Amino acid sequence: MATAPLDPRMIARAVELACRAPSVHNSQPWRWVADGPTLKLFLDTTRVPHATDPSGREAIISCGAVLDHLRAALAATGWRAEIARFPDAADPRHVATVDVSPSEFVGEIDRARADAILTRHTDRLPFTSPPNWTVFEPVLRGIVDAERTTLHVLPDVVRPQLAQASRLTESLRRYDSSYQAELYWWTARYEVSDGVPYTTLVSVADRDRVDVARTFPTGEHPDRRPEVDHDRSTILVLSTFGDSRLDALACGEALSAILLEATAAGLASCTLTHMTELEASRDIVRALTGTQDHPQVLIRVGLVPSIAQLPPATPRRPLADVLEFRR
Template sequence: MSTPDPQVIADAVELACRAPSVHNSQPWHWVADDRSLKLFLATHRVPHATDVTGREAVISCGAVLDHLRVAMAAAGWRGSISRLPNPNDPSHLATVEFSPASFVTEADRDRADAILTRRTDRLPFAAPPDWGAFEAVLRTTIDSEQAILHVLPASVRPQLAEASRLTESLRRYDSAYHAELQWWTADYEVSEGVPLSNLVSVAERERLDVARVFPAGEQSDRRPEIQHDQSAIVVLSTWGDTRRDALGCGEVLSEVLLEATLAGLATCTLTHMTELEASREVVRELTGAQDCPQVLIRIGSLPPPAQTPPATPRRPLADVLDVRR
């Protein structure tokens, strides 16, 4: 049986690690051997004051797993994924084995290119054009067995904004949480965390009704022509709330973000409203379903000329990939 060249694996892992993660913590570790590529949760990298149960870190690992699948498909390899293969090691999230693809499509290459152009954009968005058509494409693209897609109607936006404010209010005096936010938004260039250039200023925050409140950025007031955020907001939910559910939700999150990027839309992943049960219950009620909300996504468009934020830093490949031959 043929196996990918080690450099192909290395290049794909490096591209996959452009995946989003909670506070850009990148809580993953890859191990490659002669037969497979294994994904592990790096538990020491979980921001525990924010992500008390580690659920968001597993969602992040699901996103990097799907990004890896996309990157390898563009390189001519199909991945067969075994999820949570070792019951004695819950940090071992997946094992991927590869077989040669018969053909690499333009769609495969475009999706891999979208990994490089995708950004987490925390600024206000204009309304996404032709949302109905995009939603239809999205529903045919994602794996509905891994996560359920709910599109929240504009009529519930006030309740959603109230849930966002409730989350911040409940954490107002949580010193560990705020200390952690400060740490992950350090004002110097590192290989992790959220740079100040990617954060919103106080003025920009006034035009965002649904967002995590990070320390204020240094910019003044970008996109002033957008008076208030007009994004569509979707919720990814799962029927259960296990580690397996979180991993699958992360894979679908990757699918949604890349599909939006291919459509020329901007995205921002939101998890603060599913971290505390009070606000998570509000989100559940707004979806009208009895499932488990895992992550929300703002999806919108940008005014011309496109003003995308800079790419956030990533850890060196040597820190995230071990090769054992």
């Protein structure tokens, strides 16, 4: 366990890389504090999109993703992270405390995952089928801690029911003015350091070819992947045995691991949470998994036909806004 103050330059580099993690509406609801020998992760409650995520569950999932991204960033540079989750019962915003110590070995997979942080992004366009799935699926299962999170791979035969759940969610929220206003707020046209950039929104034609997706405002773009007539992604569900904040955090950590592994394998991905925000559609997803577990997030995984068609990277908040050093 570390006893000396952390190297500010090393921590700054690791946190900056970790903050490339995905978050609900790219809200980045986290704050890091380097306090002597430890690095602490806090939930920034001012950045929780409450109409979308009234319980704050998705914000905690987002914090789990940034926590695992930090672990990957540290591992690639020869450091090991020992994590205490929700260590302060008196402060529910204190998500984790990380003790950093030197590791004995840096493997190629550590470097590959850190590299994947820089290239991973949410792709809302249609995908073709992921190749060699029967080989890749066991890899994904091997990186998920089965004691904390369950990975379900939905067969193509249930795709119509899944699309129905997606449409149900959208229809139930069509006249939810608070939700719609929040959605438009996080997809503003002006340049910002958070939210979903207008340049990443899809056209109506592109959106219509993806049957399982959150309905964001459409962008005024030409069709960017017309050669894919409909989405053929494989859809994963991450579920947990309980529905506590600790379960949500575990799901976020597993989500990060899966996204980085898929990216390192050359696959595209898109995280979906709209179908787990309302109980009606969440129940449909639960039934499709064949368990009584709690569905937390879904992930589309597939292949894109050309790297030239990749959407631009989403912006991130300045490091000074998310990292504080205390003496």
